[in-house]
Amino acid sequence: MMSSEHLTCSWLQQLLVVLLKLCLTFAGPLRPLNGTDCTAKGPASYILVFTGHWSPQAFPKQYPLFRPPAQWSKLIAVSHNRHFRLWEDGAPASAGVQSFAEVGVTVELMKAAKEARKRRAVGAMHRTAGIPNGIGHSSTELLMQPRGSLLSLMVKIIPSPDWFVGVDSINLCEGSQWKQEVNIDLHPYDAGTDSGFTFSSPNYPTIPQENITKITSEMPNHPANSFYYPRLKELPPIASIRISQQSRSSDRQVLMSNHILPNSINPRHFSVTPLDCEVSFWSSWGLCLGPCSRGGVRHRTRYILLRPANAGVPCPELEEQSECVAHSCMRLQ
Ligand SMILES: *[C@@H]1O[C@H](CO)[C@@H](O)[C@H](O)[C@H]1NC(C)=O
Numbered sequence: 073m074m075s076s077e078h079l080t081c082s083w084l085q086q087l088l089v090v091l092l093k094l095c096l097t098f099a100g101p102l103r104p105l106n107g108t109d110c111t112a113k114g115p116a117s118y119i120l121v122f123t124g125h126w127s128p129q130a131f132p133k134q135y136p137l138f139r140p141p142a143q144w145s146k147l148i149a150v151s152h153n154r155h156f157r158l159w160e161d162g163a164p165a166s167a168g169v170q171s172f173a174e175v176g177v178t179v180e181l182m183k184a185a186k187e188a189r190k191r192r193a194v195g196a197m198h199r200t201a202g203i204p205n206g207i208g209h210s211s212t213e214l215l216m217q218p219r220g221s222l223l224s225l226m227v228k229i230i231p232s233p234d235w236f237v238g239v240d241s242i243n244l245c246e247g248s249q250w251k252q253e254v255n256i257d258l259h260p261y262d263a264g265t266d267s268g269f270t271f272s273s274p275n276y277p278t279i280p281q282e283n284i285t286k287i288t289s290e291m292p293n294h295p296a297n298s299f300y301y302p303r304l305k306e307l308p309p310i311a312s313i314r315i316s317q318q319s320r321s322s323d324r325q326v327l328m329s330n331h332i333l334p335n336s337i338n339p340r341h342f343s344v345t346p347l348d349c350e351v352s353f354w355s356s357w358g359l360c361l362g363p364c365s366r367g368g369v370r371h372r373t374r375y376i377l378l379r380p381a382n383a384g385v386p387c388p389e390l391e392e393q394s395e396c397v398a399h400s401c402m403r404l405q
């Protein structure tokens with residue numbers, strides 16, 4: 073009797089220990105179920121500042137001056153865990169990414185993020201106003217939770233066929249600590265859904281759709297491309313972001329309500345990109361002027377495709393003449 077009671081008791085104890093272990097493994101904040109592995113105790117508040125560095129000095133080729141001039145769309149930022157992706161280099165653009173990258177419409181993108189929020193994959197969505205110039209700032213406050221410590225964002229390059237800048241799933245948390253400050257230079261991406269080569273190309277859908285790719289000074293490898301600068305090893309950053317943690321104190325309200333930016337934010341990039349002159353092929357030779365076979369000359373011409381800028385190679389001669397050959401003479405009598 074005595075031993076049987078003792079047995080039951082120890083069996084129950086063991087069961088309890090196992091159950092407790094299971095609880096710790098699955099529910100404890102120490103090990104989120106493949107969330108973001110952030111073990112910070114509480115949320116963190118950040119200021120995100122987006123800065124455009126898209127100047128005609130850094131990007132002289134086809135720099136958009138009119139209808140519309142160079143500018144940035146509103147910025148969409150999403151905090152999330154590993155079960156959500158706003159966009160991904162090398163993967164196909166979602167419908168939301170496509171409509172945002174092509175025409176700056178955020179409805180589909182927001183719908184997808186809201187759906188993911190129901191699944192707890194997305195924490196919060198933020199946006200800032202657009203910037204009416206290539207150079208300028210916009211900012212927003214971010215509230216990051218440990219269970220969704222990743223941040224993704226996108227800003228459309230305007231005008232452009234389907235080009236944007238952004239970041240994909242940067243983790244603002246490191247173990248049990250929130251990062252103090254993160255600075256990232258941004259480069260253009262092509263959403264792969266529109267085949268335009270230049271900022272102001274008309275809409276020309278890519279069929280079948282291609283994957284999202286980074287635009288570099290050599291890719292796409294075509295002289296007509298607005299970002300094609302064969303002399304550059306890499307493009308200067310066209311934009312950058314700074315994400316800095318705020319102490320939860322009084323300066324926060326002031327900062328946000330007026331969008332006053334910290335003084336430390338100065339344009340960091342003064343890139344000057346030389347742009348070489350580009351000329352067309354020669355026209356065919358014209359007819360001979362002057363008496364045939366005695367010093368008559370003929371001409372051919374070419375024209376400027378791209379004016380040089382920032383001390384790039386100047387344009388060559390646009391006209392050339394040569395002596396006539398007898399059979400191309402026009403008989404005037
Ligand atoms: C869980 O996340 C880690 C990265 O933190 C990743 O390497 C791993 O593949 C993920 N596992 C699953 C099942 O998603």
Ligand SMILES: *[C@@H]1O[C@H](CO)[C@@H](O)[C@H](O)[C@H]1NC(C)=O
Binds near residue numbers: 283
């Ligand atoms: C495009 O992305 C898909 C999914 O990530 C991948 O299976 C496919 O191989 C990619 N295509 C190219 C051309 O890289």
